[in-house]
Amino acid sequence: MFRTVLRTPEVIRQAYLQAERGHVSTDLLDASIGQSWLRCLESGLRVGSEPELPQMASGELRHELGRNQRFLKLSSPLAERLSSNLNDCQVILASPDATILKRLGPHQDFMADVTMDPGTLMPESLAGTNAPGLCLIERKPVLVNSCEHLLYPEVTVGCVAAPLFDLHGDVLGLIDFTFAANHPRPDQFLDHANWFSAAFEHQLFLDSYRDHWILQVQALSTWSQQEPSGLLAFNEDGSLIAASSHALKTFVTTETGLVGCPVESIFGVSWGALVDHCRKYPGVLSLEKTGRQMIGRLSPPSNWRAVTSLPIRKPGKLSATDALIRSWPSELATEARRAVRALEAGMPVLLQGDTGTGKEQFAKALHTDTESAGPFVAINCAALPEGVIEGELFGYRDGAFTGARKGGYNGRFLQAQGGTLLLDEIGDMPLDLQARLLRVIQERAVTPLGGHEELPIDCRIVAASLHDLEELVDQGRFREDLYFRLAAVVVELPALHQQADLPQAVDRLWHDVCARHGSSAELDPELLEQLAGYHWPGNWRELENCLEALLVGAQPGVEYLTTADLPIRWRRKFQQHALVPARADTRLATPEQQPRNLKDLEWEHMQRTLQACNGNYSAAAKTLGVSRSTLYRRLNKEPASSPGQYKTFC
Structure with missing residues (x-):
């Protein structure tokens, strides 16, 4: 853990003045910084020399990017996602020898005088004390404040860098966060670096074992928190072949003692049951380990294909749909x-x-x-x-x-x-x-x-x-x-007036409304006919509101409700609707009597095409070159030149 009290600019300045005289005051410096300064002086690097760092030629850089292709493939999406949420730093990906490979995020003003372009070499042996070079030596996340850069004491940035390891513990690359020297909380980038290291291991594990079964597990108590998930890889027989570092911590054991164990000995559930669950219900499942409730998700190998058998309904049983x-x-x-x-x-x-x-x-x-x-x-x-x-x-x-x-x-x-x-x-x-x-x-x-x-x-x-x-x-x-x-x-979903048995549909909804209010009242046949004949622009919601207003406004004890029991607003609506002639059926056969807009012409063209296709929406849509849903939607709208007119469809 770095010592904040010893990393103030004033303290570092004292150490720097002594370093200019060839002496490193390790008691004034963070341990890793002090060791880095010693190595730099012992290798002949001069304090404050500000050397120009070597840059790869374009051909060399292409070769370097090719050598690190897998690292970039796994790290770039994570880095881009993190960079999009950070507006106070530059995110950098580098190779195992501290060669800059990629810079992410918008250009920052504080980077104007800093050379960290792709192809820049930044090992400690060339650039002195710096976060990318130092993290590779320390093999852990490090923070280097602006004034701790031994060769560049006037640099305007600080850096946090973390090495990223493969599954065997070898360095695959590193991530660096470069920020302004006056940043109020440079330690927060250590949190970002630790998160990125865990996320990179997660992606690396998934990629390395993509041809195996992978079980992602997490304790139920930490499932909705920022606790990382453990990963376990199994072969086709359900025997464990690998575990991520967090999985090992979760199960408080060593990989040696865990690898080779069948899944049943770990979770008490058969391998066949887990695979069957994945086949039928891909997603989250419940597990238990030593009394701890866990959430898991089993992912099949990349080349696995499930044969899904969907439930068969009992004949005669009417589903909700x-x-x-x-x-x-x-x-x-x-x-x-x-x-x-x-x-x-x-x-x-x-x-x-x-x-x-x-x-x-x-x-x-x-x-x-x-x-x-x-x-x-x-x-x-x-x-x-x-x-x-x-x-x-x-x-x-x-x-x-x-x-x-x-x-x-x-x-x-x-x-x-x-x-x-x-x-x-x-x-x-x-x-x-x-x-x-x-x-x-x-x-x-x-x-x-x-x-x-x-x-x-x-x-x-x-x-x-x-x-x-x-x-x-x-x-x-x-x-x-x-x-x-x-x-x-x-x-x-069709409009209400398109229902094939609208009177029965109205009657069913009426009895649902009555059941909610504890009523046994019935609708007069004439009223039912009026309700079924109305065009209901508000569809089911409007009809239900009308029926509810009719029921709650009726006189107590009335067994049959008639048109006279309707609220005055609805009686007027039904009367006005009865006076409007349903001309939609004859629209296409009568000469034009008024100018119409393009939408009207489009509506008529679609109607004619649908008629020619005998009412088959799919065939009509194919003929018109539009999707079936678009055809249905546009025909279900009133032509602009005849607002309020009742619509009929082929």
Whole structure:
């Protein structure tokens, strides 16, 4: 541990003056700095000489980058991620001999007079005391303050560097954080260096054993904290072949005593049961070790392919989804059933439909039919301020920002473990947050705000939007890559007036409303016919509000409710609707009587094409060169030249 009290500029200046006279006062210096100064003087380097550091030619640098290709492949994504969260330093990756390979992050003003470009050689034998060179000798993270650079006492930067090791303990490279000399807390970069070392080991282990089964484990008590996960690699027989350093600490044993052990002797569960769980339910599982509850995630070899057998429903049993879609047009109902199978297989599902069409209710039905053990969790992306939604989704650590909840917050992804997460109104999510969401969905892991450790997630994802996401992509308001990730299966929820048996649907909803209020009242047939004949622009939500207002406003004890029992507002709406002629069926056959805009013409062209394809949306969409969801969405909108007109569809 470095001694802060002895590393002030005044104390270092005293040591420097003595070094100019050929004497190193190790009692005034940090131990590693003092030893470095001694080595520099013994090798003939001159105090304050400020030598120009050698630079590799472009051909030599290309060769050096090639030699360190694997190191850069594993370290660069981590370094880029860390650099994007730091605005007060320059992040640098270097080779095992302290040759600069890569600089990350925006250029910093304090780097103006510092030569640390790719190809610069910085071993201690050439550059004197410096963090990259010193960490390779010490084999641990080191801090070198600006005035501790023996050959460059006037340099305007300080540095923290840490060596990065392979699985055999040999140095693969290093990471360096270079910051302004007057930085108020240089020690914080030691924390970043320690985190990066652990994260690099994690990535290296995953890459080295990608052709084996890897079990990621963490104590349940530390699962939502910044505690790193342990990694265990198993062969096809379930015998342990390697363990990460943190896994060894977790199990309080040595690798020699652990390697070769079958998984059953470690966790008390058979290898076959673990593999079967991975095949059926890829994601988080519960384990136990010496009485400690643990969370694990088993990842198969890179060349492994699971043969997934989906649950078979008992004949005659109406699923939650089937109960909702029994009145849907057949083509849309087929997509809805496909969504159940997709969600069971772990694929995301996208729901699109106008307001009030029951997107959340349908998502809950999907959750029920997949028989998830975990909860159904929903978040409305449009209802939360932009500065709040990120913490709500991904969680945050204690002290991550002003006003953060004491003890931190898990976030909706972690709350939905083992269950289903509904991302409602996802079309309103800010673009920068969409990029992070895409990474979480792809990696199946989330990093809470203020944290560094990735936590595995195991939840099925349903996204919903009243907007056409394809149109938002065309407008640059929604990321195309995220759309493709979410839209493996798209379910278009039909408008209420498209239900095949609308009177029965209204009657079923009426009895649901009555059950909530403990009523046995019935609807007069004439009233039921009026309710079924209305176009309901607000869909199910508007109908339910109307029925509830009808029931609670009725006289107590009334057994049959008629049109006279409707609130005056609804009676007027039904009367106005009855006076509007349904002209949509004849629109295409009558001559134009008024100028129309391009959207009207597009609507008519789509209608004609759909008619020519005998109502087959897929064939019509292919003919028009648009997606089926776009065709359905655009035909479901009222032409601009006839607001309020009742719509009919082929």
